[in-house]
Amino acid sequence: MDGQWYQWIRGNVTVQVRGGQPEKLVNGALAGGLQLSSIRWTSSGLMQFELSVDDFFRLRPYLKETGCRVHVASRRGLPFWLVRLSKRKLFVAGILLFIAGIYLLSSLVWSVEVKGNVKMTDERIYAAAKQEGLFPMQWKFRLQPVEVLSKKLLQRLPDASWIGVEKKGTRVVIQIVEATTPERAELENPRHLIAKSDAVVTEIYAEKGRAVVKKNMKVRKGQTLISGTIGGGVYMQTVVAKGSVRGLVWHDYEIAVPLTQQVKVYTGDKKTKWYAMIGGRALQVSGFGKNPFETFETVVHEEQAAWRQWKLPFGRLKKTIMDVRMDERSITVEEARSIGLLQAKSEILVKAGADAVIRDEIVLHEKTDNGKVYMKVSFEVEQSIIEEMPLVHMQGE
Template identity: 75%
Template sequence: MAGQWLQWVRGVVTVHIRGGQPERLVNRALEGGLELSSIRWTSGGKLEFELSVGDFFRLRPFLKETGCRAHVVKREGMPFWLVRFEKRKFFAIGIGLFFVGIYLLSSLVWSIEVKGNVKLTEEQILTAAKKEGIFPMQWSFKLKDKDLLSKELVTDLPGTTWVGVEKKGTRIVIQVVESTEAEKAELQNPRHLVASNDAVITEIYTEKGRPVVKKNMKVKKGQTLISGTIGGGAYTQSVVAKGKVRGLVWYEFNVASPLTQEVKVYTGEKKTKWYAVIGSRALQVSGYGKNPFDTSENVVVEEQATWRGLKLPFGRLKKTIMEVRTDERELTEEEAKNNGMLQAKADVMLKAGNDAVILKEIVLHEKTDNGKVYMKVLFEVEQSIVEEMPLVQMQGE
């Protein structure tokens, strides 16, 4: 590695040898103390090797002796880099200023993100942060130590137990942990649990109260399942009935499903717009003009510039406007029937609750008329059938 570095400092040239006696040239040069490397024949039949800039000027006597001519095809190393730098010093200065600008921009706080707040508003937290010197366009090296900021923000924000401040590139993340208060138990009046639907009991679990039905019993809507009255006589007591009761419930639906379906199709025509993004602002740089399509969809892809793992506050955004049209697709009767069943099942789950299970589906009647499939469907569903009913106590009890 050290040898390669020294070679780069001295400068390296790659030459092609033409005419004369190339093999004798190599032997005489090596005997004369020149350091040749990467000696090889090219596909064009020319001898090629690499040597330092100093050895290149010492090669001339051997070229005359062997009748060869040398043509430089590649130059590498510090001497050539310095020459190019001299020729393009304004460009190099511009590159230097660009990287200085990048460093300065990456040293600014461009945005502040607040996480974890529930009771406190984001505005309250940002106001407290600004008081401690955290705000957009602030130099990051002017920020206080993270531990000190955390303590001061906890003091400034009543109701917090911890506030973390973390710098991620040009973004500051404020993580808030609020103090929690024990939830007060909700006061509940004595009640019965009654049936919300006509059903057949499949499961009953009583946590509090007196069960008055059993598994496999048929119950009517409004019938008491778990009573909030326990004991008897002088020892009668009213409680808040609690428990779980599930049962089989039947739903009948009339379904009408069309034999045509509207589908969205991309035509392949599109228009692309490019934007330069700086902070939260976007400046359009290409693709000007109105949307040429009657119906379209936008696909937006944003690319943020990065440097050494840091996200920089600028980048580019590509907006592709894609033309779409709506076509009508003819469905078979089976496809229309499946679509209708799916919609009916969604309606069943909406009525029965998220914990419901559809056990059976029976098509009672089916016909096709006027471009639609009509069905009468019976669903057998297992679901919770519990409904609360306040227990009204007589005055004097």
């Protein structure tokens, strides 16, 4: 990062070599201490490389020695940018006014954000902050030190055990840690745990209540697994049944996968826009004009200037617009089968729960028709099979 900024400040040019002995020119310049980069042959058969402005003027003796001529293909960096600005005085004045405006705007608190609160409402926290002089559109120099703000907010909000205030540019973040109070256990009505689908029981654990099925038993949807009634006769009582029951459940899926897939391809054509970043605001300095691509993707890369361990309040932002197109790719029947099975398994695990495990799969039917692979597949899944059923009337099993 620091090296890139240094190169940009010095200025950088891309040159193309014509005539003479280009290889001898490059070797001699490198041996003489010149820093050449991106050395390559162009499609038109010309040698091309990049070097700083200082090294460009030191290149003359090597050109005479090898009989080469150079043509400057592009110029980048602060020296060339300043030359262009000197020809546009009104533009420079506008930039200065823009910087002054940005400085004033960056001296304001634009937003106050609250994090960490669950029971306490945002409105209550904002009201307490406003009483201490912290609110949007307040001058930052009028704010109290963050340590003082934290203590005073804690006094106004006794439901919090800790409050931290952090300044992030034009944004202030209030971090809340609420005081913990013992939660009252919710009253639960007596209930059975019943099967939510047909299954073969693989594991049962009754924490509370009475297990009425055993491992390897086949159960039907709605059948009681752990009863909420214990005891018998006059000693019978109802409880809140608790526990876990897992079983093997069969899921049938019909899958259709086309043999022609749409894939995204980058053509290599792109357009780059550069912005100067000052105080969180961006000013475009290059890459003007309309987007030439019908289908495209945009990649944004921000670089903040730094000196040693300190980050400076300015930098640059690069926005790359890449041309893309959608191509069709044919896949084999085996690839289509794998894609379909993978999609079906993903849906099963989402539906059956995070603890579900696919134990087996059976392809019941498969055919290829109209450019698609059709399959009917049955999956054997081990999963939790319990759901609650309120126990309204006392009843035996």
